[in-house]
Amino acid sequence: MTSLDAEPQGLAGTAAIVLLSGGLDSATTLAIARERGHRCHALSIDYGQRHAAELAAARRVAAALGTVEHRVLAIPLGEFGHSALTDTHIPVPETPTRGIPPTYVPARNTIFLAFALACAEVTRARHLYIGVNAVDYSGYPDCRPAYIHAFERLANLATRAAVEGETVQLHAPLIDLSKADIIRRGAALGVDYAMTVSCYQPDTEGRACGRCDSCRLRRAGFAAAGVADPTRYR
């Protein structure tokens, strides 16, 4: 029932909720959902992350790739602190970290997927997409296949649709891909990665630091994929 890696058929014309951060991974995920023929409702979460550049990127990507709707929800995840992405007192690491990095946001994907499920319920969509990948982000617990399966199982008990006998599928098409694989896949689908922002601490014009975990993974990914890196570094 889950669709972590397959190339499912018969999706053309069906509605999907796609979590869209404005980064490289979620842009590629949206391009894959569009290629499968979904009518895509993009959902971005303004959760008090350090930078508005990410949400501006999400708007560009949603417009460029063709969505039927782009909803931006403001939620007070920043109030919880405890993450370098929402608490400016915690520095973004600029050297590789071991274990779960300080950029981990408590329960983030669970909260994002819960809102995606609510969106699915009101739009009668039966497909959710999230751009997690377990290869580069193995330090984040909520990016792993077991987590994705568990959320899908929950979704199929949680909603009116479930009671009425319909199933929800949670797709994580990048889960087994390396950053280079993702970039090759997106480039083949025509994604313009110049629109995306991956940096954890971009400047006000959206230019990347080139030093944080996310920048390093992204830069190495373009190099390994043999694709020119369009990122604007400051």
Add this chain to the structure above:
Amino acid sequence: MTSLDAEPQGLAGTAAIVLLSGGLDSATTLAIARERGHRCHALSIDYGQRHAAELAAARRVAAALGTVEHRVLAIPLGEFGHSALTDTHIPVPETPTRGIPPTYVPARNTIFLAFALACAEVTRARHLYIGVNAVDYSGYPDCRPAYIHAFERLANLATRAAVEGETVQLHAPLIDLSKADIIRRGAALGVDYAMTVSCYQPDTEGRACGRCDSCRLRRAGFAAAGVADPTRYR
């Protein structure tokens, strides 16, 4: 591992996150968590419900029962509409309904529990409490035992604590109780139900309509429990 109905031991002094709506069920749940000796962090969600009376009741209950913290998070669930509780264009039914009632809020408990999990993560609490019950609310998919088990399973894959080998327990101590059972239990624990608001459409002073599903269940519960009903009806 789940604690749907047992009377678990050894909880004294441990931290718990208790979802607190201001209604009868969640007040009883908080009283049970306090009786077990938890240090309770109450969490209320301002989700655009029709009435502020419910949140005012939550504040009274949190203060009366003794919590170490009461956090109120504003989340934009009302933007989704599609529920009589968040969309004033959908009438609250005043006669019994069949199936899932129009007061069902899409993915509500999944969203609430996701935020409770985030709270647990930042406070290092290992216990979550929710006052769902499957007897009176069998029409709501996200109040059933299978749903509670699935969320607990998800929680134990989702967080930093899970990766570090600690487990989260989701307690739903009311799940098998009727409304009368809940009232008897709470009354025995000294809960003053005059503080609580269950009505789906109270007036600005918190007085109940006496006609909605929630009022009818509550009134019948007091009668069946043989406990004087302290509800202020308008």
